[in-house]
Amino acid sequence: MITRERREEQAFNTPGRELHKTNRNSLVPVLILVLSTVVVLFSSCANGKMDKKNKAQLEAVDRICHDNILFDSHIDWPYRVTQHPEDISGRTLNGDFDFVRAQEGGLNAALTVAYVQSGFDVDKGRGVVDSTLNMVKYYAGKYPDRFAPASSPGDIRENFDNNLLSLPVGLENGSPIGDDLGYLEYLKDNGIVYITLCHNRVNNLSDSNFDEERRWNGLSPFGIEVIREMNRLGLMIDISHSTDSTVYQALRYSVAPVVATHSSCRVFTPGMERNLPDTLIKAIAAKKGVVMVNFGSYFLEQECMGNWLYLINQWSDSTGIEAFSPGWIDFMIEYGKTHRLRSNAAKVADHIDHIVNLAGIDFVGIGSDFDGIDHAQPVDLPDVSGYPALVSELLKRGYSEDDLRKIMSENFLRVWTDVLSVSHDLMQKQ
Numbered sequence: 001m002i003t004r005e006r007r008e009e010q011a012f013n014t015p016g017r018e019l020h021k022t023n024r025n026s027l028v029p030v031l032i033l034v035l036s037t038v039v040v041l042f043s044s045c046a047n048g049k050m051d052k053k054n055k056a057q058l059e060a061v062d063r064i065c066h067d068n069i070l071f072d073s074h075i076d077w078p079y080r081v082t083q084h085p086e087d088i089s090g091r092t093l094n095g096d097f098d099f100v101r102a103q104e105g106g107l108n109a110a111l112t113v114a115y116v117q118s119g120f121d122v123d124k125g126r127g128v129v130d131s132t133l134n135m136v137k138y139y140a141g142k143y144p145d146r147f148a149p150a151s152s153p154g155d156i157r158e159n160f161d162n163n164l165l166s167l168p169v170g171l172e173n174g175s176p177i178g179d180d181l182g183y184l185e186y187l188k189d190n191g192i193v194y195i196t197l198c199h200n201r202v203n204n205l206s207d208s209n210f211d212e213e214r215r216w217n218g219l220s221p222f223g224i225e226v227i228r229e230m231n232r233l234g235l236m237i238d239i240s241h242s243t244d245s246t247v248y249q250a251l252r253y254s255v256a257p258v259v260a261t262h263s264s265c266r267v268f269t270p271g272m273e274r275n276l277p278d279t280l281i282k283a284i285a286a287k288k289g290v291v292m293v294n295f296g297s298y299f300l301e302q303e304c305m306g307n308w309l310y311l312i313n314q315w316s317d318s319t320g321i322e323a324f325s326p327g328w329i330d331f332m333i334e335y336g337k338t339h340r341l342r343s344n345a346a347k348v349a350d351h352i353d354h355i356v357n358l359a360g361i362d363f364v365g366i367g368s369d370f371d372g373i374d375h376a377q378p379v380d381l382p383d384v385s386g387y388p389a390l391v392s393e394l395l396k397r398g399y400s401e402d403d404l405r406k407i408m409s410e411n412f413l414r415v416w417t418d419v420l421s422v423s424h425d426l427m428q429k430q
Protein backbone atom coordinates (compact mmCIF):
# COMPACT_ATOMS: atom_id res chain seq x y z
CA MET A 1 0.00 0.00 0.00
CA ILE A 2 1.20 3.46 -0.78
CA THR A 3 0.71 6.07 1.91
CA ARG A 4 -0.67 9.52 1.29
CA GLU A 5 2.72 11.09 1.86
CA ARG A 6 4.36 8.61 -0.49
CA ARG A 7 1.89 9.62 -3.19
CA GLU A 8 2.77 13.26 -2.56
CA GLU A 9 6.43 12.41 -3.03
CA GLN A 10 5.74 10.62 -6.30
CA ALA A 11 3.57 13.43 -7.52
CA PHE A 12 6.14 16.08 -6.84
CA ASN A 13 9.28 14.09 -7.54
CA THR A 14 10.86 15.13 -4.28
CA PRO A 15 13.06 13.17 -1.92
CA GLY A 16 11.73 11.32 1.08
CA ARG A 17 10.93 12.36 4.57
CA GLU A 18 11.11 15.38 5.81
CA LEU A 19 8.22 14.16 3.75
CA HIS A 20 8.07 10.66 5.06
CA LYS A 21 8.03 9.84 8.74
CA THR A 22 8.46 6.10 9.12
CA ASN A 23 9.74 3.30 11.33
CA ARG A 24 13.48 3.40 11.54
CA ASN A 25 14.12 0.10 13.31
CA SER A 26 16.11 -1.23 10.39
CA LEU A 27 18.39 1.77 10.59
CA VAL A 28 19.51 0.85 14.09
CA PRO A 29 22.59 -1.12 12.91
CA VAL A 30 23.69 1.87 10.83
CA LEU A 31 23.19 4.22 13.76
CA ILE A 32 25.11 1.92 16.08
CA LEU A 33 27.98 1.91 13.58
CA VAL A 34 27.95 5.68 13.36
CA LEU A 35 27.70 6.14 17.11
CA SER A 36 30.52 3.67 17.66
CA THR A 37 32.68 5.72 15.31
CA VAL A 38 31.92 8.87 17.28
CA VAL A 39 32.61 7.08 20.57
CA VAL A 40 35.93 5.73 19.26
CA LEU A 41 36.84 9.20 18.04
CA PHE A 42 36.12 10.80 21.40
CA SER A 43 37.44 7.97 23.57
CA SER A 44 40.83 8.09 21.84
CA CYS A 45 41.40 11.00 24.24
CA ALA A 46 41.26 8.57 27.15
CA ASN A 47 43.67 6.28 25.34
CA GLY A 48 46.25 9.03 25.41
CA LYS A 49 46.31 9.30 21.63
CA MET A 50 44.67 12.68 21.39
CA ASP A 51 47.17 15.48 21.21
CA LYS A 52 46.93 18.42 23.59
CA LYS A 53 45.35 20.72 21.05
CA ASN A 54 42.54 18.31 20.29
CA LYS A 55 42.00 17.68 23.99
CA ALA A 56 41.71 21.40 24.62
CA GLN A 57 39.29 21.67 21.72
CA LEU A 58 37.10 18.88 23.09
CA GLU A 59 37.06 20.55 26.48
CA ALA A 60 36.13 23.88 24.89
CA VAL A 61 33.28 22.26 22.94
CA ASP A 62 32.02 20.53 26.04
CA ARG A 63 32.12 23.74 28.06
CA ILE A 64 30.45 25.83 25.34
CA CYS A 65 27.66 23.26 24.93
CA HIS A 66 27.21 23.15 28.71
CA ASP A 67 27.36 26.88 29.44
CA ASN A 68 25.12 28.17 26.66
CA ILE A 69 21.52 27.56 25.68
CA LEU A 70 21.15 25.28 22.69
CA PHE A 71 17.81 25.75 20.93
CA ASP A 72 16.72 23.52 18.04
CA SER A 73 13.74 25.05 16.25
CA HIS A 74 12.30 21.92 14.65
CA ILE A 75 12.12 18.41 16.12
CA ASP A 76 9.33 16.06 15.03
CA TRP A 77 9.38 13.74 18.03
CA PRO A 78 5.59 13.79 18.70
CA TYR A 79 4.83 12.39 15.24
CA ARG A 80 7.43 9.67 15.65
CA VAL A 81 6.21 8.75 19.13
CA THR A 82 2.63 8.69 17.87
CA GLN A 83 3.60 6.26 15.11
CA HIS A 84 5.85 4.11 17.28
CA PRO A 85 5.25 4.71 20.98
CA GLU A 86 8.36 5.07 23.14
CA ASP A 87 8.97 6.94 26.39
CA ILE A 88 11.23 9.90 25.61
CA SER A 89 11.99 10.52 29.29
CA GLY A 90 14.73 7.86 29.03
CA ARG A 91 16.89 6.61 26.18
CA THR A 92 14.77 5.31 23.31
CA LEU A 93 15.85 2.66 20.81
CA ASN A 94 14.45 4.51 17.82
CA GLY A 95 14.22 8.05 16.55
CA ASP A 96 16.53 11.00 16.95
CA PHE A 97 15.33 12.55 20.19
CA ASP A 98 14.97 11.59 23.83
CA PHE A 99 15.90 13.13 27.17
CA VAL A 100 19.15 11.18 27.62
CA ARG A 101 20.54 11.98 24.18
CA ALA A 102 19.41 15.60 24.53
CA GLN A 103 21.51 15.79 27.71
CA GLU A 104 24.49 14.24 25.92
CA GLY A 105 24.20 16.74 23.07
CA GLY A 106 23.72 19.78 25.31
CA LEU A 107 20.23 20.45 23.96
CA ASN A 108 18.23 22.77 26.22
CA ALA A 109 15.16 23.58 24.13
CA ALA A 110 13.54 21.19 21.67
CA LEU A 111 10.90 22.90 19.58
CA THR A 112 8.25 20.24 19.61
CA VAL A 113 6.38 20.05 16.33
CA ALA A 114 2.65 19.48 15.97
CA TYR A 115 2.88 18.15 12.42
CA VAL A 116 -0.40 18.20 10.50
CA GLN A 117 -0.33 16.15 7.32
CA SER A 118 -1.52 17.93 4.23
CA GLY A 119 -4.51 15.63 3.70
CA PHE A 120 -5.99 16.16 7.18
CA ASP A 121 -9.24 18.08 7.51
CA VAL A 122 -9.61 20.90 10.04
CA ASP A 123 -10.91 18.69 12.87
CA LYS A 124 -8.21 16.08 12.43
CA GLY A 125 -5.58 18.82 12.32
CA ARG A 126 -6.90 20.35 15.52
CA GLY A 127 -6.77 16.91 17.09
CA VAL A 128 -3.04 16.75 16.29
CA VAL A 129 -2.53 20.15 17.93
CA ASP A 130 -4.31 19.06 21.11
CA SER A 131 -2.57 15.69 21.33
CA THR A 132 0.83 17.36 20.91
CA LEU A 133 0.06 19.89 23.62
CA ASN A 134 -1.11 17.02 25.83
CA MET A 135 2.13 15.10 25.24
CA VAL A 136 4.14 18.08 26.47
CA LYS A 137 1.83 18.48 29.47
CA TYR A 138 2.21 14.77 30.23
CA TYR A 139 6.01 14.79 30.19
CA ALA A 140 6.31 18.09 32.07
CA GLY A 141 3.80 16.82 34.65
CA LYS A 142 5.27 13.36 35.11
CA TYR A 143 8.93 14.42 35.01
CA PRO A 144 9.05 17.95 36.44
CA ASP A 145 12.78 17.50 37.10
CA ARG A 146 13.49 16.91 33.39
CA PHE A 147 11.00 18.72 31.14
CA ALA A 148 9.15 22.02 31.19
CA PRO A 149 6.79 23.79 28.82
CA ALA A 150 7.93 27.13 27.38
CA SER A 151 5.98 29.82 25.58
CA SER A 152 8.43 32.73 25.73
CA PRO A 153 12.17 33.40 25.59
CA GLY A 154 11.96 34.11 29.34
CA ASP A 155 10.64 30.58 29.92
CA ILE A 156 13.53 29.12 27.90
CA ARG A 157 16.09 31.03 30.01
CA GLU A 158 14.40 30.18 33.30
CA ASN A 159 14.20 26.48 32.40
CA PHE A 160 17.87 26.53 31.38
CA ASP A 161 18.80 28.03 34.75
CA ASN A 162 16.79 25.26 36.41
CA ASN A 163 18.45 22.55 34.31
CA LEU A 164 15.19 21.62 32.57
CA LEU A 165 14.70 20.73 28.93
CA SER A 166 12.22 23.19 27.41
CA LEU A 167 9.52 21.82 25.12
CA PRO A 168 7.96 24.81 23.32
CA VAL A 169 5.41 23.77 20.69
CA GLY A 170 5.12 24.91 17.06
CA LEU A 171 2.39 24.06 14.55
CA GLU A 172 3.67 22.76 11.21
CA ASN A 173 0.93 23.52 8.69
CA GLY A 174 -1.68 26.23 9.19
CA SER A 175 -4.47 24.07 7.77
CA PRO A 176 -6.20 23.52 11.16
CA ILE A 177 -6.98 27.24 11.20
CA GLY A 178 -9.57 26.48 8.53
CA ASP A 179 -11.26 29.81 7.82
CA ASP A 180 -11.47 30.73 11.51
CA LEU A 181 -9.12 33.52 12.58
CA GLY A 182 -10.34 32.99 16.15
CA TYR A 183 -8.51 29.66 16.29
CA LEU A 184 -5.22 31.60 16.29
CA GLU A 185 -6.13 32.96 19.70
CA TYR A 186 -6.73 29.40 20.91
CA LEU A 187 -3.29 28.41 19.63
CA LYS A 188 -1.62 31.37 21.31
CA ASP A 189 -3.47 30.83 24.59
CA ASN A 190 -2.42 27.19 24.64
CA GLY A 191 1.26 27.90 24.17
CA ILE A 192 1.87 27.48 20.41
CA VAL A 193 4.84 29.68 19.53
CA TYR A 194 5.05 29.49 15.73
CA ILE A 195 3.02 28.38 12.75
CA THR A 196 4.54 27.01 9.55
CA LEU A 197 2.15 28.44 6.98
CA CYS A 198 1.83 25.22 4.96
CA HIS A 199 3.36 21.76 4.55
CA ASN A 200 3.79 19.89 1.28
CA ARG A 201 0.49 20.92 -0.32
CA VAL A 202 -1.18 24.24 -0.96
CA ASN A 203 -3.67 25.07 1.81
CA ASN A 204 -6.08 27.96 2.30
CA LEU A 205 -3.27 30.19 3.61
CA SER A 206 -0.54 29.81 1.02
CA ASP A 207 1.16 27.88 -1.77
CA SER A 208 3.68 25.15 -0.88
CA ASN A 209 7.04 24.65 -2.52
CA PHE A 210 6.47 20.90 -2.98
CA ASP A 211 3.16 21.45 -4.78
CA GLU A 212 3.03 22.18 -8.49
CA GLU A 213 -0.33 23.89 -8.02
CA ARG A 214 0.26 27.59 -7.38
CA ARG A 215 -3.30 28.43 -6.42
CA TRP A 216 -2.63 31.75 -4.74
CA ASN A 217 0.62 32.94 -6.33
CA GLY A 218 1.86 33.22 -2.77
CA LEU A 219 -0.44 34.02 0.12
CA SER A 220 -4.22 33.75 -0.17
CA PRO A 221 -6.30 36.78 0.89
CA PHE A 222 -7.12 34.84 4.07
CA GLY A 223 -3.41 34.05 4.50
CA ILE A 224 -2.71 37.79 4.59
CA GLU A 225 -5.31 38.17 7.36
CA VAL A 226 -3.66 35.29 9.22
CA ILE A 227 -0.26 37.01 8.97
CA ARG A 228 -1.71 40.19 10.47
CA GLU A 229 -3.45 38.31 13.27
CA MET A 230 -0.28 36.35 14.04
CA ASN A 231 1.56 39.69 14.33
CA ARG A 232 -1.11 40.95 16.70
CA LEU A 233 -1.03 37.84 18.87
CA GLY A 234 2.76 37.42 18.89
CA LEU A 235 2.90 34.12 16.99
CA MET A 236 6.05 33.62 14.91
CA ILE A 237 5.53 33.17 11.17
CA ASP A 238 7.49 30.20 9.81
CA ILE A 239 8.07 30.25 6.05
CA SER A 240 9.76 26.84 5.68
CA HIS A 241 7.76 24.87 3.04
CA SER A 242 6.45 28.12 1.48
CA THR A 243 7.05 29.08 -2.15
CA ASP A 244 9.41 31.96 -2.88
CA SER A 245 6.44 34.19 -3.72
CA THR A 246 4.82 33.31 -0.41
CA VAL A 247 8.00 34.25 1.46
CA TYR A 248 8.26 37.60 -0.29
CA GLN A 249 4.62 38.33 0.51
CA ALA A 250 4.97 37.20 4.13
CA LEU A 251 7.92 39.59 4.44
CA ARG A 252 5.86 42.37 2.90
CA TYR A 253 2.72 41.92 5.01
CA SER A 254 4.29 40.99 8.34
CA VAL A 255 5.31 43.88 10.56
CA ALA A 256 7.42 41.48 12.65
CA PRO A 257 10.47 39.42 11.61
CA VAL A 258 9.77 35.99 10.11
CA VAL A 259 11.63 32.71 10.63
CA ALA A 260 12.54 29.71 8.52
CA THR A 261 12.53 27.02 11.20
CA HIS A 262 14.07 24.20 9.12
CA SER A 263 15.42 25.33 5.75
CA SER A 264 18.92 25.38 4.29
CA CYS A 265 20.62 27.23 1.41
CA ARG A 266 19.50 26.60 -2.16
CA VAL A 267 22.90 27.51 -3.54
CA PHE A 268 24.04 24.00 -2.50
CA THR A 269 20.98 22.25 -3.97
CA PRO A 270 20.10 24.20 -7.13
CA GLY A 271 16.46 23.93 -8.15
CA MET A 272 15.24 22.76 -4.75
CA GLU A 273 12.71 25.39 -3.73
CA ARG A 274 12.44 23.86 -0.25
CA ASN A 275 15.82 25.53 0.46
CA LEU A 276 16.16 29.30 0.43
CA PRO A 277 17.84 31.31 -2.35
CA ASP A 278 20.40 33.95 -1.45
CA THR A 279 17.98 36.77 -2.24
CA LEU A 280 15.45 35.47 0.30
CA ILE A 281 18.09 34.78 2.94
CA LYS A 282 19.13 38.42 2.61
CA ALA A 283 15.51 39.60 2.65
CA ILE A 284 14.73 37.59 5.81
CA ALA A 285 17.85 39.05 7.45
CA ALA A 286 16.95 42.57 6.31
CA LYS A 287 13.70 42.13 8.24
CA LYS A 288 15.72 40.92 11.27
CA GLY A 289 14.47 37.34 10.95
CA VAL A 290 16.46 34.12 11.14
CA VAL A 291 17.18 31.07 8.99
CA MET A 292 17.50 27.84 10.98
CA VAL A 293 19.56 25.31 9.04
CA ASN A 294 18.04 21.88 8.31
CA PHE A 295 20.35 18.87 8.83
CA GLY A 296 18.71 16.53 6.27
CA SER A 297 21.45 15.30 3.92
CA TYR A 298 19.30 16.02 0.84
CA PHE A 299 18.98 19.61 2.09
CA LEU A 300 22.74 19.88 2.46
CA GLU A 301 24.25 18.36 -0.69
CA GLN A 302 23.20 18.03 -4.30
CA GLU A 303 24.88 14.62 -4.56
CA CYS A 304 22.85 13.26 -1.62
CA MET A 305 19.72 14.79 -3.11
CA GLY A 306 20.33 13.05 -6.46
CA ASN A 307 20.89 9.69 -4.81
CA TRP A 308 17.79 9.98 -2.64
CA LEU A 309 15.73 10.96 -5.67
CA TYR A 310 16.99 7.87 -7.48
CA LEU A 311 16.06 5.60 -4.57
CA ILE A 312 12.65 7.10 -3.95
CA ASN A 313 11.58 7.59 -7.53
CA GLN A 314 13.40 5.53 -10.18
CA TRP A 315 14.43 2.50 -8.10
CA SER A 316 11.18 2.28 -6.22
CA ASP A 317 9.10 2.70 -9.39
CA SER A 318 11.14 0.25 -11.46
CA THR A 319 11.04 -2.49 -8.80
CA GLY A 320 7.57 -1.82 -7.45
CA ILE A 321 9.08 -1.85 -3.94
CA GLU A 322 7.57 0.95 -1.93
CA ALA A 323 9.99 3.58 -0.68
CA PHE A 324 10.69 3.21 3.06
CA SER A 325 9.31 -0.35 3.12
CA PRO A 326 11.64 -2.99 4.66
CA GLY A 327 12.83 -4.22 1.23
CA TRP A 328 13.52 -0.70 0.10
CA ILE A 329 15.45 0.05 3.28
CA ASP A 330 17.61 -3.07 2.78
CA PHE A 331 18.49 -1.87 -0.71
CA MET A 332 19.03 1.70 0.52
CA ILE A 333 21.61 0.47 3.05
CA GLU A 334 23.44 -1.51 0.33
CA TYR A 335 23.23 1.41 -2.10
CA GLY A 336 24.57 3.71 0.59
CA LYS A 337 27.81 1.72 0.72
CA THR A 338 28.76 2.96 -2.74
CA HIS A 339 26.68 6.13 -3.05
CA ARG A 340 26.61 9.21 -0.87
CA LEU A 341 23.35 9.33 1.08
CA ARG A 342 24.48 10.94 4.29
CA SER A 343 26.19 14.27 4.69
CA ASN A 344 28.15 15.51 7.70
CA ALA A 345 28.51 18.30 10.25
CA ALA A 346 31.05 20.07 8.03
CA LYS A 347 28.37 20.52 5.36
CA VAL A 348 25.95 21.91 7.96
CA ALA A 349 28.75 24.34 8.85
CA ASP A 350 29.09 25.22 5.14
CA HIS A 351 25.44 26.30 5.10
CA ILE A 352 25.94 28.31 8.28
CA ASP A 353 29.05 29.92 6.77
CA HIS A 354 27.11 30.80 3.65
CA ILE A 355 24.35 32.56 5.59
CA VAL A 356 26.91 34.37 7.74
CA ASN A 357 28.79 35.52 4.62
CA LEU A 358 25.59 36.69 2.95
CA ALA A 359 23.79 38.29 5.85
CA GLY A 360 25.94 38.30 8.98
CA ILE A 361 26.22 36.30 12.19
CA ASP A 362 22.88 37.49 13.58
CA PHE A 363 20.57 35.67 11.20
CA VAL A 364 21.33 31.96 11.42
CA GLY A 365 20.51 29.11 13.78
CA ILE A 366 19.84 25.39 14.12
CA GLY A 367 16.61 23.71 12.95
CA SER A 368 17.68 20.09 12.55
CA ASP A 369 14.34 18.56 11.55
CA PHE A 370 15.34 15.54 13.64
CA ASP A 371 12.71 12.77 13.56
CA GLY A 372 11.60 14.17 10.20
CA ILE A 373 14.67 13.31 8.10
CA ASP A 374 14.70 9.56 8.51
CA HIS A 375 17.80 7.81 7.18
CA ALA A 376 19.26 11.11 5.99
CA GLN A 377 20.84 12.44 9.17
CA PRO A 378 24.49 13.52 8.84
CA VAL A 379 26.81 10.63 9.76
CA ASP A 380 28.46 12.50 12.61
CA LEU A 381 25.25 14.26 13.66
CA PRO A 382 22.89 11.28 13.78
CA ASP A 383 20.57 12.55 16.53
CA VAL A 384 20.31 15.14 19.31
CA SER A 385 23.44 13.79 20.98
CA GLY A 386 25.46 15.05 18.01
CA TYR A 387 25.39 18.87 18.28
CA PRO A 388 28.93 18.98 19.76
CA ALA A 389 30.25 17.75 16.39
CA LEU A 390 28.81 20.88 14.78
CA VAL A 391 30.03 23.19 17.53
CA SER A 392 33.49 21.64 17.17
CA GLU A 393 33.48 22.21 13.41
CA LEU A 394 32.43 25.84 13.83
CA LEU A 395 35.08 26.41 16.50
CA LYS A 396 37.71 25.05 14.10
CA ARG A 397 36.51 27.53 11.50
CA GLY A 398 37.16 30.42 13.85
CA TYR A 399 33.75 31.20 15.27
CA SER A 400 34.03 32.80 18.69
CA GLU A 401 31.95 31.77 21.69
CA ASP A 402 29.86 34.91 21.18
CA ASP A 403 29.21 33.83 17.58
CA LEU A 404 28.36 30.31 18.69
CA ARG A 405 25.98 31.57 21.35
CA LYS A 406 24.08 33.45 18.65
CA ILE A 407 23.89 30.41 16.38
CA MET A 408 23.00 28.05 19.21
CA SER A 409 20.04 30.09 20.47
CA GLU A 410 20.38 33.85 20.81
CA ASN A 411 19.43 34.72 17.22
CA PHE A 412 16.21 32.75 17.45
CA LEU A 413 15.44 34.10 20.93
CA ARG A 414 16.01 37.67 19.67
CA VAL A 415 13.50 37.17 16.85
CA TRP A 416 11.00 35.62 19.25
CA THR A 417 11.44 38.57 21.62
CA ASP A 418 10.91 41.01 18.73
CA VAL A 419 7.75 39.20 17.63
CA LEU A 420 6.34 39.46 21.18
CA SER A 421 7.35 43.11 21.35
CA VAL A 422 5.56 43.91 18.08
CA SER A 423 2.50 42.11 19.45
CA HIS A 424 2.66 44.17 22.63
CA ASP A 425 2.79 47.40 20.62
CA LEU A 426 -0.10 46.37 18.38
CA MET A 427 -2.21 45.42 21.40
CA GLN A 428 -1.49 48.83 22.99
CA LYS A 429 -2.81 50.60 19.90
CA GLN A 430 -6.15 48.77 19.97
Ligand SMILES: [Zn+2]
Pocket residue numbers: 018172240241262372
Ligand atom coordinates in the same frame (compact mmCIF):
# COMPACT_ATOMS: atom_id res chain seq x y z
ZN1 LIG B 1 8.89 20.31 7.52
